[in-house]
Ligand code: FES
């Protein structure tokens with residue numbers, strides 16, 4: 001058996017030496033360089049664009065504007081229709097591009113382009129009393145915007161214990177360390193090296209936008225430097241790199257976004273304002289749960305994230321309401337970012353649960369256990385396997401939860417907090433959005449097998465885990481398996497999304513291996529080959545297949561300055577079987593580190609007047625660093641989910657992110673008595689509320 | 694009259710043991726010279742602003758962010774990238790420790806983390822104090838807190854920090 005063994009990351013050697021090629025780094029002959037020019041207004045029209053000086057600069061090959069860029073398919077998503085008109089829909093939108101012999105010349109020339117605008121008033125601020133709030137038809141995952149059971153008004157009115165609070169979260173930015181980048185060569189056919197977390201879905205969108213046959217587009221992405229949801233789509237820079245190559249006679253064109261450009265051009269986690277109302281009896285049983293979420297979307301393209309959907313089945317209660325209201329702003333479209341919706345939603349509900357525990361005078365773990373549901377209240381279906389209580393109990397034991405007293409060590413106030421969480425498995429992404437995933441198995445001779453799928457590994461360890469799954473499915477040693485991914489010449493596979501990659505692609509590999517053995521037996525000839533597919537999960541009509549976890553945090557807050565440290569973080573995960581304990585742990589603590597970053601640092605500073613995010617680099621937009629992370633660990637129950645798939649694995653990675661912000665907020669509250677309901681939890685907020693008391 | 698033609702300068706630098714001669718636009722950073730002109734892509738570009746550390750190389754034995762160094766100002770320099778730290782198939786002990794401890798995920802920050810760690814361990818050996826060093830006169834004790842502080846210029850969005858610290862601790866032993 002290979003599954004379950006902590007195999008070393010297969011691309012590790014190439015990565016520690018830096019020889020694994022990323023999108024910008026593939027060696028191509030005589031490349032040109034594209035630099036994008038961005039709008040300095042948030043809404044309006046480009047009325048004139050003077051490119052004469054730029055075009056006259058020696059070394060400039062082409063300047064693309066909405067006047068000169070080739071026409072794209074009108075039915076392509078607005079997000080990718082770059083340079084099709086002079087209309088400005090958000091600050092930092094691409095309004096032109098310069099292609100030149102060197103990056104310096106391109107950038108110099110970009111500075112010579114003169115743009116005149118007709119600016120219109122813009123609105124970039126999310127607020128709960130916005131006059132244009134509306135109810136979306138659906139949230140982006142395809143669930144209803146609202147849900148209601150029972151009578152929440154009456155239940156809240158008569159509840160002995162009640163919480164009614166509003167929690168807010170800022171827009172956040174994926175910020176992979178590898179900037180989005182494309183190398184495009186469009187001579188006869190089109191070849192694209194892309195920082196993509198899904199080569200086939202990228203191909204489909206690019207083909208649609210360019211109006212060019214998908215089977216004449218080759219997309220190659222063996223290594224991707226982090227994605228977190230931001231590299232799933234075909235972006236304007238990729239579309240323009242392709243067009244620029246075509247306009248320059250098929251020369252290779254390279255483009256990498258600058259760090260600053262990424263804040264305007266690669267989407268973001270939407271900001272939220274969430275009101276949570278809880279009612280409970282003296283035993284801590286929830287008599288009502290109301291979760292009303294307000295969030296931002298873009299005026300030009302709708303994306304309403306599912307912030308309150310987990311409140312539909314996380315806890316048992318007879319009276320429940322969840323709603324989503326959105327407001328269209330003059331901002332770039334938000335998009336999924338690692339644990340979309342769940343990350344913001346759980347911050348609100350799991351903070352509120354902690355507030356309720358305090359109000360009742362009950363242990364927060366006990367409160368959650370008392371409200372453990374027997375079935376999925378949203379669908380009425382039983383759980384395939386729900387072991388949240390065990391996560392809480394095991395975590396409590398490992399963390400040393402019992403007898404948690406707040407304490408003071410010198411200037412530091414120290415407390416502990418807990419949060420519980422769920423991550424749904426979005427099988428809908430297969431049935432509705434991205435279709436089946438395929439894999440192929442080929443015997444290349446001498447007992448060696450080549451396993452291929454158009455999957456992606458942006459750091460998840462998919463390459464390694466899928467090899468392990470393949471080895472077991474073929475009943476051969478891991479050393480006899482070679483695995484290829486990240487290329488659209490390989491069997492079609494869905495993008496990495498919803499933490500479902502290893503699960504979905506792994507099922508396709510298991511199917512391909514089964515088919516291979518059926519057709520070719522155990523002594524196959526060289527060249528023998530078979531394909532298999534993962535087309536969906538037959539059990540989703542009968543059971544709900546979700547993941548669960550509990551997070552424990554210790555917070556230390558400086559009594560004078562409000563500085564916040566998190567000396568300990570522990571996550572306990574119920575994610576089915578774990579294929580590779582080494583890479584899975586890395587993913588989970590990596591997610592927890594991002595959760596810590598969300599809790600303490602990440603915040604968009606939006607200038608209302610300009611309509612832009614102004615802290616648009618790593619000096620301004622802080623993410624967690626080495627110094628922020630102390631004792632952090634992830635453990636799991638290792639209970640295979642018999643309904644999830646043949647391997648018994650469930651979505652893993654994103655779980656790491658979800659519970660952390662609330663656990664930290666709850667620990668800070670325990671340490672200080674101060675409740676911060678607005679992320680991130682920064683020293684100024686603590687100090688101000690201390691004086692306000 | 695604004696100048697429109699780039700100013701070029703001929704320089705020679707040693708990269709991972711090889712002498713490389715090139716003509717650089719004087720605006721070119723060391724990082725871009727390596728990546729775009731010499732095809733040495735082991736150092737990564739994450740921000741181009743000195744804020745992420747992905748471009749860290751060893752320059753004359755010291756760790757530097759190569760996006761903040763101009764190529765023209767480094768004529769004659771000795772540069773070692775993460776690629777050059779390995780001796781063929783033999784990894785540098787720090788690289789081996791990164792593999793053993795899974796101190797990487799997407800790998801994009803990794804060459805910079807590795808070079809930074811190698812440079813940092815040398816600084817510690819030479820007794821350079823950091824912000825968290827208690828006694829400036831005593832030899833530096835390489836605690837986890839020291840490692841974290843000294844590595845905080847190298848961002849990792851995948852969140853491999855805990856494993857990187859473990860790897861560095863192991864390599865230093
Ligand atoms: S690229 Fe040099 S520090 Fe980020």
Ligand code: FES
Pocket residue numbers: 177225226459797798799800801802803848849850851852853
């Ligand atoms: S491993 Fe991905 S940024 Fe560090």
